[in-house]
Amino acid sequence: MNDTTNKKFYRYDLSPLWEIHKGYFFESGLKPWKSGAVPFSGVSNYNEAYKKARLVIENLKKIKKDDLFEIKILELASGNGEFARNFLYVFQEICEAESLNYFSRLKFSISDFSQKTLDELKASGRFDKFQSQIQFECIDVLNPQVICDSSFDCILANYLLDQFPARIFVKDANQYFEKYIAVSDDKKYYHPGKNFIKRIPKFFEFRSVNLSQELSIQHLDIFESCFRTSKTSTAVYSYGALRVLRNLLPKLNENGILIMSDFHGASRGGFDKYEPCYYGNSIAHPVNFEFIAKYFQDYPTVILYEDPIKPLHTLILARPDFSRAFELGEIYHQVYLQNKFIRALYRFLVEFKLSLYLFLLIAFLMVFLCTLKANV
Numbered sequence: 001m002n003d004t005t006n007k008k009f010y011r012y013d014l015s016p017l018w019e020i021h022k023g024y025f026f027e028s029g030l031k032p033w034k035s036g037a038v039p040f041s042g043v044s045n046y047n048e049a050y051k052k053a054r055l056v057i058e059n060l061k062k063i064k065k066d067d068l069f070e071i072k073i074l075e076l077a078s079g080n081g082e083f084a085r086n087f088l089y090v091f092q093e094i095c096e097a098e099s100l101n102y103f104s105r106l107k108f109s110i111s112d113f114s115q116k117t118l119d120e121l122k123a124s125g126r127f128d129k130f131q132s133q134i135q136f137e138c139i140d141v142l143n144p145q146v147i148c149d150s151s152f153d154c155i156l157a158n159y160l161l162d163q164f165p166a167r168i169f170v171k172d173a174n175q176y177f178e179k180y181i182a183v184s185d186d187k188k189y190y191h192p193g194k195n196f197i198k199r200i201p202k203f204f205e206f207r208s209v210n211l212s213q214e215l216s217i218q219h220l221d222i223f224e225s226c227f228r229t230s231k232t233s234t235a236v237y238s239y240g241a242l243r244v245l246r247n248l249l250p251k252l253n254e255n256g257i258l259i260m261s262d263f264h265g266a267s268r269g270g271f272d273k274y275e276p277c278y279y280g281n282s283i284a285h286p287v288n289f290e291f292i293a294k295y296f297q298d299y300p301t302v303i304l305y306e307d308p309i310k311p312l313h314t315l316i317l318a319r320p321d322f323s324r325a326f327e328l329g330e331i332y333h334q335v336y337l338q339n340k341f342i343r344a345l346y347r348f349l350v351e352f353k354l355s356l357y358l359f360l361l362i363a364f365l366m367v368f369l370c371t372l373k374a375n376v
Contacts, residue, residue, distance in 0.1 A: 007182035007203050013165035013240075015181045017283060020197050021163075024281040026113070029120045033080035037195070037280030040082055043158040043261050043312065049086035051329075052259055055316075056154050057094055058327040060102055063153070063255050071102055074109040074251070076141055076157040081121050083158055084110050088130050103133070109152075111139040141244045151253040161262045162284045164240025167214075168274045170206055171227040171235070177206035178214070179273065198278035206271055222294045226267055234272035236265045236288040242295060249319050257301070257318050257326075264289045264306070264313040289313045301326045 010016070025032070032038040042048075060071065075084050088108060095103040110127070112118050115138045121127075127134050141160070168179035184201040212220055215237070226235045241262075248258055265286025268274065276285040289304055292315065296302040301318035303326075318326070 009180040009182045009203075009205060011167065012179045012181050013167050016183060017181070017197060017200075018165050020281055021283040024197075025117070025163075027116065028280070029114070029116045030080050030124070032280045032282070033082075035280075038079070038282065039279065040079060040159070044083035044086065046086045046090065048158075048261070049083055050090045052156060053087055053091045053094060055259065055327075055329045056257075057091070057098075057100070057102060058329040059255075059257060060153065062324050062327055069105065070107050071105045072107050072109070072152045073154045073156065074111060074137075074152045076111055076139065076155065076248075077160040077163070078110045078112050078121070079117070081110060081124075081126055083156075084108065084134075085126055087156070088127075088133060106133050108134045109137050110134055111137040113138065113140045141247060142240075151256075152251055153253060153256045155248055155252060155256070155258045157259075158261045159284070161238070161241035161244065161260055161287045163282075164238075164244060164285075166240060166285050166288075167237040168272075169209070169211065169223075169235055169237055170232065170271050171224075172232040172271075176209050176211040177271070178209045180205050180207055195278065195280060197281040197283070204273050219295075223291055225294065226288060226291050228267055228269065232270050233267045234270065234274055235267045235291075236274060236286060238265075238288040238291060241287050242292055245292065245296075245315075245317065249317070252319050254319065254321055255324050257316060259314065259316055261312060261314045262287045262289075266290065287313070289315060303328070 033040060056073070075087070078084050091106065092103045095101070108130070110118075110121070112121075118136045118138055122136055142164075170177040170179075182203040186201075211224070215223060219237075219239070223235065223237055227233045245258070245260075252258060263284070263286045265274070265288050267290075274286075276283045278284075293302060293304045296317060299318065299320055300322045301316065303316040305314040305316070306312075
């Protein structure tokens with residue numbers, strides 16, 4: 001058992017690990033992607049780009065705009081530009097196949113919060129073919145004032161929401177606890193080598209908290225509904241991800257849409273440490289999409305999709321004054337139907353399991369009572 005007597009514990013979201021994480025992406029340029037330390041292909045490949053391009057185009061058809069208007073799309077946290085490149089290729093292909101003039105009107109903003117990453121991406125030549133369509137912008141999504149253009153038709157992001165600090169809470173009966181973390185200050189672990197953040201010894205403890213004093217009333221009611229009702233469970237409070245979404249919505253035009261894909265973190269049983277994934281010297285923490293979807297549930301367009309194969313969720317969101325009919329598109333509609341069936345089957349199996357247990361309990365009691373009566 002680890003001795004934590006002299007350790008300095010931090011609230012999980014205020015841990016020094018997050019500073020290491022932020023500095024890693026700010027200073028490393030394209031190296032994390034070139035070395036394979038940071039995964040990207042799962043959500044940046046041609047198929048994922050096609051799904052999102054098709055979704056965007058189907059909704060552009062609903063907007064009655066003059067052909068002189070530019071179509072403005074922003075991708076946040078573009079990283080090595082793999083998704084942006086695939087998106088531009090497939091967007092052009094669809095427009096040519098359907099005789100649409102959208103590609104010639106497209107202005108696609110490739111962004112990252114690291115100027116070094118953007119400079120290296122510009123110099124890579126990967127976007128030379130699309131010079132007339134693209135521009136590069138250094139954007140910190142936690143500081144929305146730096147986004148000058150507030151009329152995007154679409155804002156895209158992959159693996160962005162999992163990059164922001166989150167708090168970890170446990171509900172045990174009527175008590176709440178919060179995860180705290182201490183990390184070793186032994187300098188031998190802190191070196192510029194690969195993946196040192198994962199090897200740093202970490203120590204955890206859960207401290208009792210009054211949740212109503214930690215969260216606003218609006219967040220409290222929603223977040224409490226994310227815990228399991230019948231037993232002790234742990235849930236992620238993704239306040240950083242929510243803050244980013246709230247910052248971005250005003251940057252959409254009236255009929256614009258926001259499309260975000262990331263990994264979902266559902267509630268877990270017991271006092272779960274909810275360890276993040278460590279990529280290179282970065283942290284990727286699952287996003288509580290249930291909390292986020294419930295927060296925006298009164299908006300005219302808030303859709304949450306689960307990939308039936310991977311634990312990937314895609315959030316589709318629009319401003320409160322979204323005024324037109326939303327077109328989901330054939331591919332995401334298929335995903336919806338698949339998951340509707342899977343969720344229904346899961347509920348049936350859960351209920352069947354509970355019914356089976358109840359039947360066995362009643363049968364056992366009847367046998368016990370009959371045996372007891374026979375002995376009397």
